[in-house]
Amino acid sequence: MRAAVFNEPGPASTVFQIVDRDLPLTGAGEVRVRIVLSAVNPTDTGTRAGRGVPDGVAPPRVPNQDGVGVVDAxxxxxxxxxxxxxxxxxxxxFGRADGTAQEYVVxxxxxxxxMPDDVDLTVGAGLGIPALTAHRCLTVAAxxxxxxxxxxxxxxxxxxxxGAGAVGNAAIQLAKWSGATVLATVSSKEKADLALSAGADAVINYRDEDVAARIRELSETGPHLVVEVxxxxxxLDLDVIAPGGHIAIYVAGRFSVPSFKAMMKNATLNFVLTYTTTRQEKANAVAAVAEAVNAGAFRVGEEAGLPIIRFPLDRIAEAHEAVENHAVGKVVVEVTAA
Structure with a gap:
């Protein structure tokens, strides 16, 4: 079978190789999947570059956490x-050397x-990290x-x-499916159109609008939950959040907290990394996302606010570079024919 492999961390343009590997065998309790589409996420590019989430596994590795395909064995x-x-x-x-950028994975x-037969395979490629992260952000409140x-x-x-990013898109769709009123911030009209297509009730362009004033116009209480990128x-979040509200942060970085503002609102800050959620939290997320997909409540494509950007397996380096260059949409690698 064909697989994309990197033998050491580094730039996508130099470290990837397409190699032939033996077909992996299934053990007890395992499933072998023929991968049709392998999705690329920022944590995938980070792992390849040598700055990803530590999981104790050294190269050589096949990248990419998420994918969609067909059960083979x-x-x-x-x-x-x-x-x-x-x-x-x-x-x-995660914690394994074999991701989805190969024809078969066990x-x-x-x-x-x-996944039901009437759901397009591209929907499955848009799940995984973005949808499970969004679910945890929306359920982290005590x-x-x-x-x-x-x-x-x-x-x-x-x-x-x-609201035009992959996690933002998933958060909008899952929150709307669950009955919330959803506000989203974006940086351009094009991204505003995507967030509205995902189902947001209102979208605020932070480059040319007063975000706090607009949120106060739109919500009497302010947001009870903030999904923060x-x-x-x-x-801003602490200015507009409802008393007792919750901010779920799913990006890494050092920052200072305006603690008195947080205290005045009795707000909580929660940090989310889908890889290290508890087994029950992950099970809840997987079950809910699957239910939304099966009910037709989770979509992908430009009409759903998440354009699909495709690359063949031979061009996986370009796929990783597209994510690193902040491509708007979901970047997927075509591994085998549907």
Missing amino acids: IGEGVTDLEPGDRVWVWDAG LPRRQVVW DGPQRLGPGALDGRTVLVAG DTANLD
Whole structure:
């Protein structure tokens, strides 16, 4: 089988090789998936560059955590999947050397999620890290639901910073599916159109609007939950957040906290990394995301606010560079034919 491999960390243009490997065998409780689309996330490019989430695994490695494809073989004890089933996978390359940028990957059953035949495979490629991160951000509040679903966020207002990004898009869709009123911030009209296509009730362009004033116009209480992509926004978040509100931060970096503002609002700051959530938190996220997908409530493509940007496996270096250059949309690598 063909696989993309990097033998040492470094620039995408120099470290990737396309190699032939033996077909991996399934063990008990495992599933072998033929990967159709392998998704690229910022943490994937970080791992390849040598600055990713530490997981104790050294190169050589096959990159990319997320993907979608078809069950090819099942191991002993797997009774609820069969060859030919369409599935999406998550965290394929975390704590393992083999991610999804190869024709076949073997994973534990819990990391392989069934998908209906009438759901386009590109939807599955848009899940994994972005959707599971968004779910955790929307459920991290101590007084909130542990699992999203219709009605779970009724009466709540959610502010999504960066509503045109992959996590932002997922947060908008999952929050709306769960009954929230969703506000989003963006940096351009084009991104505003994407966030509106995802389902946001209102979108604020922070480059030419007074964000705080606009949020106060749109929400009497202010947002109860903030899904935050940039810690530089903390002052703004604490200005507009509802008393007792929660800010979920899913980006890394050093920053100072305007603590008195946070104290005045009795606000909480929560830090989210989907890889290291608890087993139950991950199970809740996977189940809720699968339910949303199966119900037709989670979409991808330009019409859903998340353009799909495709590269063949031979051009995986360009796919990684596109993510590093902040491509707007979901970057996927075409590994095998659908």
